[in-house]
Amino acid sequence: MIKRKSRENAGVMSESLIKSITLAWILLVAAVAGISAWTMHADWNETVSQTEETAINLSLSQARQAEDTFLQTELSLRELQRVVEGQLSTGVDGPALSQTMRELQHRLPQLHGLFYYDAQGKWIATSAAQTPAGINNSDREYFIYQRNNLRNSIHPGPVISSRSTGDLVIPVSLRVSDAYHGFQGVLLATIKVDYFRRFYSYYEMGKRDVLVLMLADSSVLYARPMPDSYIGKNLSSSPLFSEKLSHMSRGSGQWTAALDGKKRIFGFASSDRYPLIVAAGYDTQDLFMRWLKSRVQDVALSLALIGIIVALGIYVMRQAQRSLRYQSELTSLRDELKKANNTLSRMAHRDALTNLANRREFDRYLDEALTLARQRAEPVALVMIDIDFFKRFNDTYGHVAGDACLQRIAYALNALPLRSTDLVARYGGEEFAIILPGADNQHAKAIATNAAAAIRELHIPHRSSDLPSQQVTLSAGYAAQIPADEGPTREALIAQADRALYFAKQSGRNQVKGSEETV
Numbered sequence: 001m002i003k004r005k006s007r008e009n010a011g012v013m014s015e016s017l018i019k020s021i022t023l024a025w026i027l028l029v030a031a032v033a034g035i036s037a038w039t040m041h042a043d044w045n046e047t048v049s050q051t052e053e054t055a056i057n058l059s060l061s062q063a064r065q066a067e068d069t070f071l072q073t074e075l076s077l078r079e080l081q082r083v084v085e086g087q088l089s090t091g092v093d094g095p096a097l098s099q100t101m102r103e104l105q106h107r108l109p110q111l112h113g114l115f116y117y118d119a120q121g122k123w124i125a126t127s128a129a130q131t132p133a134g135i136n137n138s139d140r141e142y143f144i145y146q147r148n149n150l151r152n153s154i155h156p157g158p159v160i161s162s163r164s165t166g167d168l169v170i171p172v173s174l175r176v177s178d179a180y181h182g183f184q185g186v187l188l189a190t191i192k193v194d195y196f197r198r199f200y201s202y203y204e205m206g207k208r209d210v211l212v213l214m215l216a217d218s219s220v221l222y223a224r225p226m227p228d229s230y231i232g233k234n235l236s237s238s239p240l241f242s243e244k245l246s247h248m249s250r251g252s253g254q255w256t257a258a259l260d261g262k263k264r265i266f267g268f269a270s271s272d273r274y275p276l277i278v279a280a281g282y283d284t285q286d287l288f289m290r291w292l293k294s295r296v297q298d299v300a301l302s303l304a305l306i307g308i309i310v311a312l313g314i315y316v317m318r319q320a321q322r323s324l325r326y327q328s329e330l331t332s333l334r335d336e337l338k339k340a341n342n343t344l345s346r347m348a349h350r351d352a353l354t355n356l357a358n359r360r361e362f363d364r365y366l367d368e369a370l371t372l373a374r375q376r377a378e379p380v381a382l383v384m385i386d387i388d389f390f391k392r393f394n395d396t397y398g399h400v401a402g403d404a405c406l407q408r409i410a411y412a413l414n415a416l417p418l419r420s421t422d423l424v425a426r427y428g429g430e431e432f433a434i435i436l437p438g439a440d441n442q443h444a445k446a447i448a449t450n451a452a453a454a455i456r457e458l459h460i461p462h463r464s465s466d467l468p469s470q471q472v473t474l475s476a477g478y479a480a481q482i483p484a485d486e487g488p489t490r491e492a493l494i495a496q497a498d499r500a501l502y503f504a505k506q507s508g509r510n511q512v513k514g515s516e517e518t519v
């Protein structure tokens, strides 16, 4: 029972230890994985914000560059406007104006051409080598815009294909008015889309990164590295126009480009002077792959660390299981040893047949009782008991029955109403003894008489007994002494009780005699 309990305890302990190790292990792996993931996440966020910063800076510089390009163009147009408006009353000198235009164009590499159309859209002057005949430009967007708009401001329009050369150009127009603000035609400068194409090609960008120049109405003027088919595309569905530009002139963010449906990290800037916007977008997937490549070492280190922890955890777990197994085996070995010790100790002090104290224990206990009695000046009594005609019982009923009879007698003696300090022992063979510390003759006689009666009450048949009851009986002799300093010794007390027993036998058996009767 005790053994099972201690095994159960060991089992519960080992289970909780394994649970603790597993929990600590999982927590450690989770902590390392969490810290690594958090570090990577923070690093990626830092990369994104740096990229946004770069995108804003690129957009700003390109917006400034576009602004300069348009400003130079505006200054040229203003100069031409002054000349044309000064000649309106006398009639515009087309060839001279064309010459001025050629000189101006020569100074500005972005210019594709300069033109003046009168109020009906007829070509009056151009920087081109010759004025094409029969072409009318009154249907162009810029012409209609300037005719209907009294504001004296330049108007960059959506990209068109030049009617003179077929090139893609950005038209920048300025109204010509007379003194009464009457419409007197349109001055037009066309800026080569190729100018921006060449300029944007100087920047090192990824294959899927974009740099886009747009008008404020969201139409594309040029988008690098997209083909020309993207020019003129309307991007009003982009978050750039639907959210960002409504409350900021420059900024950044991540969104899916309306241009081609790819997710990018954007920076954007709009011109303060002209309705122009530049956006630089870095492909999120490309950036992530580049970032991941640069972090391969960190990822490998984190994975290696987690691997080491997992391996260590498995090793510790195995060691713990092994030592727990050893511990459990040791516990059960200890239990078995304890049990064996108990058995040995019982065997050393107990009689194997009757389980009463044996002769060795009898001697020890009687010595102890005598020493104690000597110290306290109290008496010690001893009752010696011998079964009557037991040889005959064995002869009659056999040795096995004799053993059983002795066991029943021992049980009955042990069941007598005795004090906790009294001791019943098997003295030897069919002889028993009762040590009664603190008992006088009277007490000892009572116990001996009770013992005789108890055996009689067992009614064990004994047909070869000389006694008329033909049942097993006992004879008992008792002696009580207050031990003096020099005696009595154990042997003396035993001898006294033995003499009384001999007297009881002599007196016919089945009776109790005291040592006082033998004197």
Ligand SMILES: Nc1nc2c(ncn2[C@@H]2O[C@H](COP(=O)(O)OP(=O)(O)OP(=O)(O)O)[C@@H](O)[C@H]2O)c(=O)[nH]1
Pocket (backbone or CB within 6 Å): 353, 386, 387, 388, 389, 390, 391, 392, 394, 398, 399, 400, 401, 402, 403, 406, 428, 429, 430, 505
């Ligand atoms: N069955 C059995 N018999 C035992 C045991 N120990 C001693 N005896 C027997 O007890 C008998 C004792 O016989 P005796 O000493 O002659 O005494 P008795 O026959 O009882 O005669 P009285 O004492 O004079 O009445 C012997 O025959 C022993 O063999 C035992 O452990 N088991």
